[in-house]
Amino acid sequence: MSELSALRRNPTDAWLNELRARYPTERSVDVALTRRMRKRSQEISYSSPSLEEVGARLKKFIAQETNGAAIIRNLRRLTGGASKEQFVFDLEWDKGKNERTNEKMVLRCEPAASIVETSRRGEFELMQFGARWMPVPPVYWMDEDGSTLGAPSLIAGFVEGVQKPAKIQSNVTGMGIHFPSDYRQSLAPEYIDLMVRLHKAPIADDALPSFARPSVGTTEASELIVNWWARIWAEDLYEEVPIAILTESWLRANLPVLDHLSVVHGDLRTGNFLFDETKRQITAVLDWELGYLGDRHGDLGWILTDLYITREAGSPFYCGLFPSENELIEGYEAAGGLPLNKQTLYWHKVFCTWKQLVLSLGCALRAAEDRSHQDVLLTWVSACGYTISEALRRLLENA
Amino acid sequence: MQPSLDLRLSSMIKALSQIVLPSVDTEDKAAIEQLNIVIGSLLLLKEQIDYVHWFEHVETNSMLELVQSIAGHIGQEADAFMNAANTAADIAKKPDATLSSRHDGNIRLREVLAQLIHKSLSLEDKALAANLRRQILKYSEAQISRERAFVARVNLDVFGDNLLPIREALVA
Numbered sequence: 085m086s087e088l089s090a091l092r093r094n095p096t097d098a099w100l101n102e103l104r105a106r107y108p109t110e111r112s113v114d115v116a117l118t119r120r121m122r123k124r125s126q127e128i129s130y131s132s133p134s135l136e137e138v139g140a141r142l143k144k145f146i147a148q149e150t151n152g153a154a155i156i157r158n159l160r161r162l163t164g165g166a167s168k169e170q171f172v173f174d175l176e177w178d179k180g181k182n183e184r185t186n187e188k189m190v191l192r193c194e195p196a197a198s199i200v201e202t203s204r205r206g207e208f209e210l211m212q213f214g215a216r217w218m219p220v221p222p223v224y225w226m227d228e229d230g231s232t233l234g235a236p237s238l239i240a241g242f243v244e245g246v247q248k249p250a251k252i253q254s255n256v257t258g259m260g261i262h263f264p265s266d267y268r269q270s271l272a273p274e275y276i277d278l279m280v281r282l283h284k285a286p287i288a289d290d291a292l293p294s295f296a297r298p299s300v301g302t303t304e305a306s307e308l309i310v311n312w313w314a315r316i317w318a319e320d321l322y323e324e325v326p327i328a329i330l331t332e333s334w335l336r337a338n339l340p341v342l343d344h345l346s347v348v349h350g351d352l353r354t355g356n357f358l359f360d361e362t363k364r365q366i367t368a369v370l371d372w373e374l375g376y377l378g379d380r381h382g383d384l385g386w387i388l389t390d391l392y393i394t395r396e397a398g399s400p401f402y403c404g405l406f407p408s409e410n411e412l413i414e415g416y417e418a419a420g421g422l423p424l425n426k427q428t429l430y431w432h433k434v435f436c437t438w439k440q441l442v443l444s445l446g447c448a449l450r451a452a453e454d455r456s457h458q459d460v461l462l463t464w465v466s467a468c469g470y471t472i473s474e475a476l477r478r479l480l481e482n483a
Numbered sequence: 484m485q486p487s488l489d490l491r492l493s494s495m496i497k498a499l500s501q502i503v504l505p506s507v508d509t510e511d512k513a514a515i516e517q518l519n520i521v522i523g524s525l526l527l528l529k530e531q532i533d534y535v536h537w538f539e540h541v542e543t544n545s546m547l548e549l550v551q552s553i554a555g556h557i558g559q560e561a562d563a564f565m566n567a568a569n570t571a572a573d574i575a576k577k578p579d580a581t582l583s584s585r586h587d588g589n590i591r592l593r594e595v596l597a598q599l600i601h602k603s604l605s606l607e608d609k610a611l612a613a614n615l616r617r618q619i620l621k622y623s624e625a626q627i628s629r630e631r632a633f634v635a636r637v638n639l640d641v642f643g644d645n646l647l648p649i650r651e652a653l654v655a
């Protein structure tokens with residue numbers, strides 16, 4: 085094993101501090117990444133807690149948060165998603181004054197290592213913010229350090245809905261969901277509308293206190309996100325990837341200037357929203373943990389990555405919804421969205437594709453080293469790192 | 484030597500598909516999902532297993548070629564890079580090397596290549612840096628093609644136009 089490989093497996097404080105200095109990120113990202121690196125050298129063989137264990141911890145936590153008057157029923161596991169362990173349960177509790185209610189809830193927990201390590205507090209704040217502009221599961225409580233629930237966790241209301249049309253097959257974690265035209269007619273405009281609202285939403289001075297606010301008129305927003313994912317790559321990679329080196333170099337040489345500060349969801353793809361199958365309306369936007377304050381082009385760049393292309397009669401559709409980049413851009417601007425810059429959008433498409441490479445060939449494999457509840461799923465999906473590499477090669481050839 | 488690796492893999496796949504999977508509680512979606520992935524992973528291994536040594540061999544030679552091509556342009560440190568690359572390659576090429584030590588040698592060789600690429604990207608001669616960048620892109624095209632071919636069965640590839648079978652990707 086090379087020295088660098090050994091350091092990635094058992095990081096020293098000196099090496100970790102070197103990376104933190106080389107890749108300055110916003111504070112909540114630094115805290116989450118540093119915490120996970122300090123856990124890495126611990127010998128952990130992770131297995132999912134039993135439902136009995138989860139139930140006992142949940143009972144204690146809910147009692148603390150609701151002054152003991154709540155009743156938990158029907159606790160069971162939720163499948164789907166490659167990042168967090170999730171459980172669903174029914175909670176009878178006093179929601180407000182004279183308002184005793186029965187509500188279905190979701191408990192989201194971090195395994196020992198997750199494909200993405202992020203801040204529960206940040207996720208909590210983003211969901212509260214997002215809920216003012218679009219359907220988002222209501223968040224109620226969080227155990228930020230996991231001292232009661234056994235892992236950093238968050239509890240939100242359960243929202244009914246489906247990820248995909250009933251007759252459509254998809255790949256794991258909701259990738260590859262294609263929407264037939266009758267679904268696209270309703271869902272695509274609504275999907276765009278939600279994005280427009282989020283990106284234009286005013287951000288009060290005291291909102292989202294966990295997040296850095298990069299300055300408009302500078303490249304700070306772009307630098308922060310490049311540093312975020314470059315640090316993760318430096319910490320997680322198993323083998324150097326020449327196309328990743330070329331990509332990072334290109335990104336840094338072409339940083340776009342921020343023209344408007346927006347809340348960026350960071351993972352706004354199909355599979356991360358639920359919809360009503362009958363009404364064809366979006367019922368919830370999920371998975372806010374990769375969100376940040378920055379450039380709205382980031383959300384559109386994510387949708388336009390090649391990994392999420394689906395096909396209908398041989399024709400490609402971005403995220404199973406949009407037959408062309410122009411249709412997405414025109415739809416966004418026609419819906420009242422802030423103007424989009426094609427060069428900036430291209431940069432974000434490259435950035436998002438590179439982020440996907442880091443997630444698949446870095447994070448997924450590290451988490452799969454006996455540290456998650458679904459190691460075999462993570463090693464399986466890591467294979468998409470190679471088609472992502474091809475996407476990057478094509479993007480850099482055309483840049 | 485019997486039983487062959489192929490027979491062992493086939494028998495595992497059959498047992499999991501025909502005996503284990505039908506008996507799993509249909510309500511346990513996580514178990515079913517992971518079991519299907521295990522079956523798929525064994526099918527993938529069955530396809531890859533004949534080619535893994537060859538894959539590492541092609542990796543070593545192609546990286547050495549690129550290192551040689553770039554090192555000649557970076558001045559004084561060229562010899563140091565070539566020595567480091569050859570040391571790593573020697574690990575990968577040892578006649579009695581196990582697969583994991585071949586792979587380890589190639590990881591070390593990639594580290595040398597990465598340092599060299601960083602060096603080439605920061606050359607003051609921008610025309611030369613651009614030319615080297617084009618060479619690295621060209622190298623990447625073949626490297627990525629091999630990697631994609633090796634995992635094509637996972638069915639996550641989105642570029643059907645240039646996805647090759649494993650053997651063709653290795654000889655290309």
